[in-house]
Amino acid sequence: INHGHLLIAQPPLYRIKAGKLQHWVYSELEREEVMGKLKGAKAVEVQRYKGLGEMSAVQLWETTMDPATRTLLAVNIEDAAHADHTFHVLMGEEVPPRKAFIQAHAKSVRNLDI
Structure with missing residues (x-):
């Protein structure tokens, strides 16, 4: 930890769908921003994730595990x-x-x- 070698993959808090568009959201502020942009859109679906067990294997890979797209947080x-x-x-x-x-x-x- 002291040398910056402990990293945690950050899963999303929300999935926001509007039609064919899908947004993975990692903070409350980001959720508010996306919802503001989608204001007036029809059939907006918001799904809150409280744990990794609520995601399918494909969703988990795409959002949290794939080295090309994941977000890593340094622990200090x-x-x-x-x-x-x-x-x-x-x-x-x-x-x-x-x-x-x-x-x-x-x-x-x-x-x-x-």
């Missing part, structure tokens, strides 16, 4: 001690610290990305 850690602490709070066996974390942050969370 800005504060290793803080990351380690947060990981242990959220994934550890002790429930009270996890509950306290959730209660402390629940009202301010729109999209949780830890």
